[in-house]
Amino acid sequence: MSPVPALRRFEVRVVASKPVGLAAGPLAKANPFYLLKDSRGVAPLLAAKLEATGIKVQVVDTVPPDAKHLVLMSGLQSEIYPEKAQQTISDTFNQLHSCAAAMSKAGQLLITVQDSGGQFAPSEINQSWMAGISAFARTVDREWPQLEVKAIDLQCGERDADALAEALFQELIAGGPELEVGLDADGKRFTVQAERVEPAEATDEQLPLEEGDVLVVSGGARGITAGCLFALAEKCPLRFVLLGRSPLTEENPETASLADEAELKKYIIKQSGKSKTPAEINAIVARILAMREIRETVAKLTSLSSQARYMAVDVSDTIAVSEALAIVRRDWGSIQGILHAAGVIKDRAIIDMTPDQFELVFRPKVKGLQALLTASQEDNLKLFCCFSSLAARVGNPGQVNYNVANETLNKVCIALKTERPDCLVKSIAWGAWDGGMVTPTLKRHFAELGVELIDPQAGGQAFVSELCTDPDSAVEVILTGNPGSGFSFHQTRKTRQASVWFHETSFPFVNDHVILDVPVVPMFFNIELAARFAQSININRSVRSVRDVKVYKGIQLPHFNKQGTWINITANSTAENLEQIEFHDEENRLNYRFMVETGSLMEPDKFTEDLETFGREDWDWNLDRIYADRLALFHTGVFKMIKELGRIDESGFSHRLVPGNMKSALYNQWCTDVLMADGAAQGAVLWAWWRHQHHALPTGIKKMCIHQPGLQTHPVFCYTRVTKDLPNQCWFDVWLVDKDGQLVASMEGLEMTNVPTSWVPESRRKQTIQLY
Numbered sequence: 001m002s003p004v005p006a007l008r009r010f011e012v013r014v015v016a017s018k019p020v021g022l023a024a025g026p027l028a029k030a031n032p033f034y035l036l037k038d039s040r041g042v043a044p045l046l047a048a049k050l051e052a053t054g055i056k057v058q059v060v061d062t063v064p065p066d067a068k069h070l071v072l073m074s075g076l077q078s079e080i081y082p083e084k085a086q087q088t089i090s091d092t093f094n095q096l097h098s099c100a101a102a103m104s105k106a107g108q109l110l111i112t113v114q115d116s117g118g119q120f121a122p123s124e125i126n127q128s129w130m131a132g133i134s135a136f137a138r139t140v141d142r143e144w145p146q147l148e149v150k151a152i153d154l155q156c157g158e159r160d161a162d163a164l165a166e167a168l169f170q171e172l173i174a175g176g177p178e179l180e181v182g183l184d185a186d187g188k189r190f191t192v193q194a195e196r197v198e199p200a201e202a203t204d205e206q207l208p209l210e211e212g213d214v215l216v217v218s219g220g221a222r223g224i225t226a227g228c229l230f231a232l233a234e235k236c237p238l239r240f241v242l243l244g245r246s247p248l249t250e251e252n253p254e255t256a257s258l259a260d261e262a263e264l265k266k267y268i269i270k271q272s273g274k275s276k277t278p279a280e281i282n283a284i285v286a287r288i289l290a291m292r293e294i295r296e297t298v299a300k301l302t303s304l305s306s307q308a309r310y311m312a313v314d315v316s317d318t319i320a321v322s323e324a325l326a327i328v329r330r331d332w333g334s335i336q337g338i339l340h341a342a343g344v345i346k347d348r349a350i351i352d353m354t355p356d357q358f359e360l361v362f363r364p365k366v367k368g369l370q371a372l373l374t375a376s377q378e379d380n381l382k383l384f385c386c387f388s389s390l391a392a393r394v395g396n397p398g399q400v401n402y403n404v405a406n407e408t409l410n411k412v413c414i415a416l417k418t419e420r421p422d423c424l425v426k427s428i429a430w431g432a433w434d435g436g437m438v439t440p441t442l443k444r445h446f447a448e449l450g451v452e453l454i455d456p457q458a459g460g461q462a463f464v465s466e467l468c469t470d471p472d473s474a475v476e477v478i479l480t481g482n483p484g485s486g487f488s489f490h491q492t493r494k495t496r497q498a499s500v501w502f503h504e505t506s507f508p509f510v511n512d513h514v515i516l517d518v519p520v521v522p523m524f525f526n527i528e529l530a531a532r533f534a535q536s537i538n539i540n541r542s543v544r545s546v547r548d549v550k551v552y553k554g555i556q557l558p559h560f561n562k563q564g565t566w567i568n569i570t571a572n573s574t575a576e577n578l579e580q581i582e583f584h585d586e587e588n589r590l591n592y593r594f595m596v597e598t599g600s601l602m603e604p605d606k607f608t609e610d611l612e613t614f615g616r617e618d619w620d621w622n623l624d625r626i627y628a629d630r631l632a633l634f635h636t637g638v639f640k641m642i643k644e645l646g647r648i649d650e651s652g653f654s655h656r657l658v659p660g661n662m663k664s665a666l667y668n669q670w671c672t673d674v675l676m677a678d679g680a681a682q683g684a685v686l687w688a689w690w691r692h693q694h695h696a697l698p699t700g701i702k703k704m705c706i707h708q709p710g711l712q713t714h715p716v717f718c719y720t721r722v723t724k725d726l727p728n729q730c731w732f733d734v735w736l737v738d739k740d741g742q743l744v745a746s747m748e749g750l751e752m753t754n755v756p757t758s759w760v761p762e763s764r765r766k767q768t769i770q771l772y
Contacts, residue, residue, distance in 0.1 A: 023499040074133075142491060169673065216376075336383065509639075673736075687732075
């Protein structure tokens with residue numbers, strides 16, 4: 001017999017994250033951009049900030065059916081308690097359902113906003129009941145894949161509405177494409193990751209429950225949960241209280257001898273004649289089989305030296321649950337553990353799901369959790385565990401009700417751990433099991449997607465092992481087989497959208513790159529933006545190269561110091577590691593096109609070219625004058641990179657660049673060294689003037705390789721070889737080399753094109769440029 005495969009274990013963690021510098025999706029195209037009102041008054045203030053950038057915004061009480069760009073802000077409640085939070089989540093579904101037809105066909109942007117502590121890990125129980133809202137975004141991300149989607153956890157704290165609006169505004173215009181973003185009250189930014197972590201070796205002594213302890217289990221009489229209880233009982237005999245919806249009745253002796261479903265159906269059809277519909281017959285058979293399974297579970301637990309009793313209770317009824325647990329205490333004494341595993345499935349696409357169908361799944365999970373917490377608040381619990389689902393983390397399509405309910409369980413457990421530090425608290429998100437609700441048809445579908453089903457024996461072993469982990473270990477964990485493409489943690493889509501708002505508050509350094517009194521975005525900063533976008537949508541990859549760079553129309557910013565200018569960005573995956581990225585202006589005219597290669601970082605590479613081939617004569621220009629009066633170079637401030645001119649001739653040249661400080665509130669990490677690359681192009685501008693007496697600007701690159709990502713902190717030597725020289729265009733190969741002789745970046749086919757209109761003011765164009 002082959003060994004049972006071990007499961008993969010992941011811990012859901014919150015990690016610090018920097019903004020990318022790009023807007024969330026096609027924000028510039030939103031017309032109108034709908035903001036659903038919140039009770040804190042943040043929406044109107046956010047609307048004003050967005051309108052100042054040129055976006056058309058409408059604040060609404062009810063989402064219109066034609067909404068295609070939408071922020072659901074109902075999760076920003078000024079007062080949160082379980083019942084209100086649950087009603088807010090139900091209302092959020094209704095709002096989303098109302099525009100599902102438009103969103104599913106032509107929607108472009110959906111953002112949810114909630115306050116669950118700013119890190120998707122609430123420390124307060126009341127806050128945690130609102131946390132399920134983020135699962136709406138994860139489900140939509142899978143169900144309507146053409147949308148750009150974001151879930152924001154905004155910690156309100158003591159901040160006023162304007163401060164909250166400003167935090168949201170900055171995230172919307174510069175946060176980038178990350179699906180989940182937490183913003184705490186201290187201004188820190190986070191995202192959520194599922195990291196594979198093997199638990200420390202566990203021993204039976206670490207099990208929090210002792211022989212004879214009372215464990216109350218909702219939904220534990222049948223299915224996969226019963227299998228987990230059998231594995232637990234084998235380790236430690238307990239007293240199990242099984243709560244279920246179905247009343248346990250005696251089976252008709254005439255059906256007791258019928259072994260399977262087919263025989264039962266045949267008997268009931270014969271007895272009822274034509275008085276019952278097929279649905280009614282199936283329901284009768286399901287009840288009989290359920291009763292049998294409950295009795296079998298109780299019997300097997302008893303055979304494993306445990307005690308077990310079944311109680312028919314609506315777990316979502318707080319009074320009924322409290323009365324049931326009171327009976328347990330009367331008969332068996334105090335309660336040491338609770339396992340909440342009750343739940344039902346009613347899958348439908350959002351557009352097809354009714355409010356009642358949403359509640360049918362949401363209520364038993366969430367109201368049941370609330371009822372169990374209320375009924376056990378005076379018990380000195382050693383264990384509190386919930387069974388959640390991997391679907392909630394990845395946003396399985398068609399299960400928005402199930403996903404939102406399970407995400408609520410996850411976050412309530414995290415908050416509960418703060419409240420009960422001495423209790424082992426776990427929320428276990430299970431992958432798909434081989435059995436239970438997985439039908440043969442669904443099993444075949446999972447196999448096509450590479451989803452590895454959980455073997456029941458392995459699942460039971462993994463459950464017991466998780467209970468034996470350290471009490472301070474992660475609360476929210478995932479136990480699954482290979483998730484495959486069906487349950488992958490990162491959604492991959494062929495086309496992604498973003499936008500960038502060029503404004504002096506975001507990119508003040510562009511004020512140092514002005515031609516004829518108009519700020520112009522440097523080509524190499526656009527390359528940086530393209531690289532950032534590609535890297536942000538290819539998780540755990542770095543940018544290796546940017547290829548086939550082509551400038552179709554430079555990005556001029558006449559409103560840079562006023563309203564600002566929006567540029568729209570699209571990325572299309574042309575291969576596993578290649579993104580074709582395009583920049584379009586507000587009139588949808590093409591500005592730039594790039595191919596960005598992502599993958600592992602390049603290995604350090606030594607510069608091996610012959611230095612003697614980069615010029616034979618000394619530059620004899622006055623270094624102090626190359627930036628003076630913008631006659632040779634128009635660059636000022638941070639872009640004044642050239643500090644030493646080396647050798648020059650018709651075949652090439654060299655010069656030395658010093659590091660600069662590109663200050664930006666958005667940028668602390670860089671994919672490329674924008675300044676050094678621009679300084680290399682500045683050398684090409686000087687060479688074009690030296691050779692042809694005309695000004696030139698970079699208009700393309702065949703390939704730029706990133707050998708050392710980020711900004712350099714020491715001088716860089718630039719060696720440039722001319723590969724083709726025409727009167728109006730020149731092509732160069734460029735090597736940027738650090739002080740240790742290692743390549744920083746290299747460019748093949750840097751294209752420089754004569755500028756018809758020079759950056760020299762018209763009144764001075766006839767003046768002879770004297771640089772000697």
